[in-house]
Amino acid sequence: MIDISRTLNADTPTWPEDEPFSYDLTASKAETGSVNIGQFTTSCHTATHIDAPFHFNDSGLTVDQLPIDLYMGPVLIIDLTTKQRITPEDLNFINLSDVRRVILKTDAWPNGDPFPTEIPELDSRLGAFFHEHGIELVGVDLPSVDPLDSKSLDTHHAFEENDIHILEGVALDGVEAGHYYLSALPLKLEGADGSPVRAVLQSI
Incomplete structure (x- = not known):
């Protein structure tokens, strides 16, 4: 089992102006007589998380x-670690037969590093490309599938238009390219635009 989740703590890098992660022990065992009780606050898009279409489309799924x-x-x-821009042409040599989920490894945001100032760009044409090949989930080791300063979010929208869902912020340090079994379940958050996940790979 390989944990590809980023740790949530006070030092976890977050989007500028986003809600940072915090955990507080609001009641101790000494106070309650039986249990410790904590609470946490965070943005839905901190560390390893999924985007729901509602994140960028008011009528999108939550x-x-x-x-x-x-x-x-x-x-x-x-493995796309040499690419500053990822296009369909970069993936023509990959056998995507019977593949439903992919994770693109860029190594552009190593686990533990501060929030990046720039990241590799994913060409919005990847939406149609992945749909053509039957891909339904695309993961990245980046905080976003679009440039960090993008307001139009072209790749997010291209993915939604092609029924492709998004997993962001996975930690792939030391993980080799190849086939694995993925578990990255979101919390069942009613009406939410995203959710942290515990992302785990298993060798197959």
Whole structure:
């Protein structure tokens, strides 16, 4: 089992102006006589998380409306660590037969590093390309599938238009390209635009 989740703590990098992660022990065992009770606050898009279409489309599906089988099953990790821009042409040599989920490894945001100032760009044409090849979930080791300063979010929208869902912020340090079994289930958050996940790979 390989944990590809980023740790949530006070030092977890977050989107600028986003709600940072915090955990507080609001009642101790000494106070309650039986248990410790904590609470946490965070943005839905901190560390390793999924985007629901509602994140960028007011009429898009929310987290609780997404089919959970998207986030469990065989996945192909593709090594694209030399690319500053990822296009369909970069993937023409990959055999995507019988592949439903892919994770693109860029190594552009190593686990533990501060929030990046720039990341590789994913060409919006990848939406149609992945749809043509039967891909339904695309993961990245980046905070976003679009440039960090994008307001139009072209790749997010291209993915939604092609029924492709998004997993962001996975930690792939030391993980080799190849086939694995993925589990990255979101919390069942009613009406939410995203959710943290505990993303785990298993060798197959």
